[in-house]
Amino acid sequence: MKVLVLIDVQNDFMPGGALAVPKGDEIVPLINRLEEKFDLVIATQDWHPTGHASFASSHEGKKEFEAIKLDGLDQVMWPEHCIQNTQGAEFHPDLNTSRIEAIFRKGTNKKIDSYSGFYDNAHLKSTGLSGYLKEKKVEELYFAGLAAEYCVYFSIIDALGEGFKSILIEDATRALNNDEYEKARIDILRKGGKVIKSTELSLT
Numbered sequence: 001m002k003v004l005v006l007i008d009v010q011n012d013f014m015p016g017g018a019l020a021v022p023k024g025d026e027i028v029p030l031i032n033r034l035e036e037k038f039d040l041v042i043a044t045q046d047w048h049p050t051g052h053a054s055f056a057s058s059h060e061g062k063k064e065f066e067a068i069k070l071d072g073l074d075q076v077m078w079p080e081h082c083i084q085n086t087q088g089a090e091f092h093p094d095l096n097t098s099r100i101e102a103i104f105r106k107g108t109n110k111k112i113d114s115y116s117g118f119y120d121n122a123h124l125k126s127t128g129l130s131g132y133l134k135e136k137k138v139e140e141l142y143f144a145g146l147a148a149e150y151c152v153y154f155s156i157i158d159a160l161g162e163g164f165k166s167i168l169i170e171d172a173t174r175a176l177n178n179d180e181y182e183k184a185r186i187d188i189l190r191k192g193g194k195v196i197k198s199t200e201l202s203l204t
């Protein structure tokens with residue numbers, strides 16, 4: 001069974017949103033078309049409480065996009081984004097959500113950030129996504145969504161670590177920073193993942 005994993009296709013990551021990914025909205029019509037080609041579609045949602053530790057506003061004197069150490073881990077100081085039950089945390093209004101069978105929320109612990117849909121950044125807590133997929137005997141995951149070098153990249157690295165064949169559909173993602181994405185892309189390939197274009201998708 002081939003599964004499409006949609007990472008954080010949320011308003012705050014779209015142009016005009018709190019943590020806008022340039023051209024992030026361009027992927028939505030493509031994702032809607034891709035959904036029809038998969039047996040199972042699941043999604044993640046960045047879902048932070050107010051005062052989340054990843055927000056610059058939660059730390060005296062820290063600036064947005066500055067990198068700090070938080071409990072020994074590298075942490076970017078983000079603008080406030082994807083706050084639970086706000087419009088910014090909702091999926092893009094044009095995303096077809098009817099085929100999404102399960103949504104895994106992450107970043108819900110105020111003290112720890114979670115880029116990956118599988119684990120928080122310190123690998124302390126699982127979202128249950130790996131167990132869900134393993135119970136369904138899923139072997140192959142196709143990834144799309146935002147942002148390419150953060151939540152999409154870390155989700156793919158964790159997926160590979162969990163033993164899933166992992167394929168990034170490159171035209172169905174956008175990066176905050178294209179140079180950083182290039183490094184992430186190389187690392188995905190080095191760790192055994194694949195990067196394809198949606199036109200190369202052959203689903204049997």
Ligand code: VGL
Binds near residue numbers: 078146
């Ligand atoms: C993301 C930064 C902070 C993402 C989430 O979805 O890529 N990036 N939280």
Ligand code: ZN
Binds near residue numbers: 107
């Ligand atoms: Zn976040």
